[in-house]
Amino acid sequence: MNFLPTLIGCFAKPVAENPTVVMMEAAFRHHGLHYLYVNMEVSPENLADAVRGAKAQGYVGFNCSLPHKVAVIEHLDGLGESARLIGAVNCAVKRGDQWIGENTDGKGFLNSLQEVADPNGQHVVILGAGGAARAIAVELALAGARKFTIVNRSEDRGMELTTHVTRNTPAAAVFAPWTGPFAIPEDAGVVVNATSIGLYPDVDVMPEIDLATLKPEMVVADVIPNPPYTRLFNEAENLGCKVLDGLGMLVNQGATNIEYWAGVSPDKGVMREALARLFG
Incomplete structure (x- = not known):
């Protein structure tokens, strides 16, 4: 042996x-x-x-x-x-x-999402435009997501990811500047926090979105594993959304x-x- x-x-x-x-x-x-x-x-x-x-x-x-x-x-x-x-x-x-x-970053998110929803045909809102956002967008596009809204404070970085998705995958993508509480589009099916907002020890903060625009039929996901149940996770769950934690x-x-x-x-x-x- x-x-x-x-x-x-x-x-x-x-x-x-x-x-x-x-x-x-x-x-x-x-x-x-x-x-x-x-x-x-x-x-x-x-x-x-x-x-x-x-x-x-x-x-x-x-x-x-x-x-x-x-x-x-x-x-x-x-x-x-x-x-x-x-x-x-x-x-x-x-x-x-x-x-x-x-x-395997994007694959990890895709497999987690598939436990509660099929990404095929979905409009996905991604908060952030860093490495995690890029991996998630590409993997979901390959799995059939039809449209992405990339929400980011830096226009240059947000447009770079938007252009990359549009040019290199079958999905369409648009950029939305993050200048205040972001209103989630009504036809969005999946909302992903791909930023570090809410990561320990800053557990009391959450991404700046208009909570009134979250609907029960939406999936709200947070990529942060620590804490597993972020403020965004809890707020979305209280509104009846399907929720995914970073674990x-x-x-x-x-x-x-x-x-x-x-x-x-x-x-x-x-x-x-x-x-x-x-x-x-």
């Missing part, structure tokens, strides 16, 4: 209790996978060496976070479809003798990573429970 664990890297700044490490290790234990998820800090100037080291040491893959999601592409052999369209990689997978970059996206993202690396569909309940314990 081989007692050496299969290695998976995470090129991110280590913290005392990294949520991804917690949920991944919980899944490995539950399924009896002899895998080790190693969290390490890699500076930008050492990224190339870190990737070469992962390859040389027999890793089956690795995750990477900012600031490496774009820079890592030049060190890989190819990209999955959504990673190519998003222009960023958070998951590298060894397939044969090649290393392929994938992006769903994080869990589904991690589950997709494990499927890529180990060929196993992990128990998402085990992963979510581990995160719920971590976040109290």
Whole structure:
């Protein structure tokens, strides 16, 4: 028997209790996978060496976070479809003798959304225009969402994402400046907070939207995992909306990573429970 664990890297700044490490290790234990998820800090100037080291040491893959999601592409052999369209990689997978970059951020959100609603044909309002917003927009567009409204305070960044979606996916997209409480369009089916507004410790704040324009038939999602139940989540739930917390996206993202690396569909309940314990 081989007692050496299969290695998976995470090129991110280590913290005392990294949520991804917690949920991944919980899944490995539950399924009896002899895998080790190693969290390490890699500076930008050492990224190339870190990737070469992962390859040389027999890793089956690795995750990477900012600031490496774009820079890592030049060190890989190819990209999955959504990673190519998003222009960023958070998951590298060894397939044969090649290393392929994938992006599981948007896939994690898509899988979470599909548990309560079908994105096909939906008008999706996305608050924010950063990396999470880009990944979510591309993945939902590939899943059949028909229209996006990108709401952002910076017009340049908002227009860049709007143009990217329109040019590179089958969906249409429009930009809406975020200059005050944003009124959600009546035909919107999904509203996504893809900003960091409401992230711990700033738990009393929420994205500036007109709550009166939220309708019970809408899905309101928050990508923030800590706290799982943000002020936006609670307000939308009180209005009768279908709600999604950030744990769903994080869990589904991690589950997709494990499927890529180990060929196993992990128990998402085990992963979510581990995160719920971590976040109290």
